[in-house]
Amino acid sequence: xxxxxxxxxxxxxxxxxxxxxxxxxxxxxxxxxxxxxxxxxxxxxxxxxxxxxxxxxxxxxxxxxxxxxxxxxxxxxxxxxxxxxxxxxxxxxxxxxxxxxxxxxxxxxxxxxxxxxxxxxxxxxxxxxxxxxxxxxxxxxxxxxxxxxxxx
Amino acid sequence: xxxxxxxxxxxxxxxxxxxxxxxxxxxxxxxxxxxxxxxxxxxxxxxxxxxxxxxxxxxxxxxxxxxxxxxxxxxxxxxxxxxxxxxxxxxxxxxxxxxxxxxxxxxxxxxxxxxxxxxxxxxxxxxxxxxxxxxxxxxxxxxxxxxxxxxxxxxxxxxxxxxxxxxxxxxxxxxxxxxxxxxxxxxxxxxxxxxxxxxxxxxxxxxxxxxxxxxxxxxxxxxxxxxxxxxxxxxxxxxxxxxxxxxxxxxxxxxxxxxxxxxxxxxxxxxxxxxxxxxxxxxxxxxxxxxxxxxxxx
Ligand code: SF4
Ligand code: SF4
Numbered sequence: 001x002x003x004x005x006x007x008x009x010x011x012x013x014x015x016x017x018x019x020x021x022x023x024x025x026x027x028x029x030x031x032x033x034x035x036x037x038x039x040x041x042x043x044x045x046x047x048x049x050x051x052x053x054x055x056x057x058x059x060x061x062x063x064x065x066x067x068x069x070x071x072x073x074x075x076x077x078x079x080x081x082x083x084x085x086x087x088x089x090x091x092x093x094x095x096x097x098x099x100x101x102x103x104x105x106x107x108x109x110x111x112x113x114x115x116x117x118x119x120x121x122x123x124x125x126x127x128x129x130x131x132x133x134x135x136x137x138x139x140x141x142x143x144x145x146x147x148x149x150x151x152x
Numbered sequence: 153x154x155x156x157x158x159x160x161x162x163x164x165x166x167x168x169x170x171x172x173x174x175x176x177x178x179x180x181x182x183x184x185x186x187x188x189x190x191x192x193x194x195x196x197x198x199x200x201x202x203x204x205x206x207x208x209x210x211x212x213x214x215x216x217x218x219x220x221x222x223x224x225x226x227x228x229x230x231x232x233x234x235x236x237x238x239x240x241x242x243x244x245x246x247x248x249x250x251x252x253x254x255x256x257x258x259x260x261x262x263x264x265x266x267x268x269x270x271x272x273x274x275x276x277x278x279x280x281x282x283x284x285x286x287x288x289x290x291x292x293x294x295x296x297x298x299x300x301x302x303x304x305x306x307x308x309x310x311x312x313x314x315x316x317x318x319x320x321x322x323x324x325x326x327x328x329x330x331x332x333x334x335x336x337x338x339x340x341x342x343x344x345x346x347x348x349x350x351x352x353x354x355x356x357x358x359x360x361x362x363x364x365x366x367x368x369x370x371x372x373x374x375x376x377x378x379x380x381x382x383x384x385x386x387x388x389x390x391x392x393x394x395x396x397x398x399x400x401x402x403x404x405x406x407x408x409x410x411x412x413x414x415x416x417x418x419x420x421x422x423x424x425x426x427x428x429x430x431x432x433x434x435x436x437x438x439x440x441x442x443x444x445x446x447x448x449x450x
Contacts, residue, residue, distance in 0.1 A: 114192035117166035
């Protein structure tokens with residue numbers, strides 16, 4: 001039985017009417033480097049489930065495997081932009097506190113320091129050894145401007 | 153000399169600083185003057201996967217910094233370039249979204265107007281290819297290179313607007329300018345799989361193996377990449393994959409500007425080659441002997 005999450009469906013369709021044009025041709029799946037190595041990850045199936053707003057989708061950890069390579073966007077004959085649909089799904093999960101901890105930590109690191117890598121003393125020693133300036137955290141600046149839409 | 157704001161990106165800054173070093177050495181010799189601004193992470197696709205609105209805000213902040221200085225952005229990383237180009241395009245196109253994003257930027261005294269452009273340095277070098285040709289003193293004759301263009305230099309093509317993602321040729325042209333020999337190989341357009349390396353090492357390792365095997369069997373002596381993530385995946389992570397999957401061969405990796413440096417007369421040490429993990433003594437000898445021949449010719 002498929003259970004439908006109407007809020008998820010609405011969210012996905014909100015800025016993404018094009019997803020309705022998906023005719024399940026599987027071009028995205030045939031182009032996807034992840035699927036080639038790991039058939040549990042299948043963009044075509046994720047798209048149809050997303051279109052229905054299937055609860056199933058929310059429980060699946062699969063779409064965090066996407067490499068963000070954009071090949072499916074490039075090749076989809078219907079302009080669905082499957083990669084962007086997966087992004088919407090992930091954004092929805094994040095807003096519901098269902099994103100994996102690594103993603104949340106990675107986000108927090110960027111907000112706190114401005115960098116996606118921890119700035120350790122080892123990093124700065126290496127930089128200085130080849131005559132580059134040490135990195136410095138950006139401080140509070142990003143904290144003042146980030147936050148999901150509407151949460152002003 | 154044209155001035156640009158240098159967008160180095162976190163991966164190069166923190167994990168591959170020798171690429172920043174070579175860029176700072178080589179770009180001014182190609183009539184490109186670079187300025188340092190207080191850029192943050194572009195931000196990357198992982199950040200976007202949590203919250204696209206904040207992704208736009210942070211990208212808009214970076215773009216606004218360059219606008220304020222009246223500079224265009226020259227990027228060392230295809231991922232950063234894609235973020236900045238896409239955000240720029242979205243915000244230029246959507247007046248109401250731009251107004252809302254600017255409300256956020258107001259808090260830190262910035263405004264996004266849509267007056268700058270961001271490009272990967274390969275795009276800029278390709279536009280001024282005549283300058284590049286003039287600066288070459290030590291052509292890389294006989295060095296057999298497998299090109300890995302990666303994903304975001306090319307895709308999505310309506311945003312990147314650089315080359316055909318199915319049959320890319322621009323990086324090839326830029327390498328031929330340096331005198332290098334291009335080796336075509338079946339897995340040329342396969343993604344390097346970098347973002348899976350942390351979470352699904354087995355899958356990522358198999359991607360690396362197929363890529364390396366394909367290029368090696370086609371006769372390549374090294375990879376050339378435009379991207380720091382691809383560099384890490386094909387360099388450091390290649391050794392991990394090699395251990396896990398027990399394959400025999402290995403190929404060192406060059407970032408494009410390292411090859412430009414070599415062709416301009418810098419030596420392997422000066423272009424940061426020894427900061428790479430995968431080495432090839434035969435190739436090193438070959439590159440050194442190119443330089444000896446050059447000295448004899450003069
Ligand atoms: S998203 Fe596009 S490529 Fe994928 S199945 Fe649907 S129409 Fe085909
Ligand atoms: S962007 Fe993601 S889903 Fe699309 S082809 Fe690449 S890895 Fe597969």
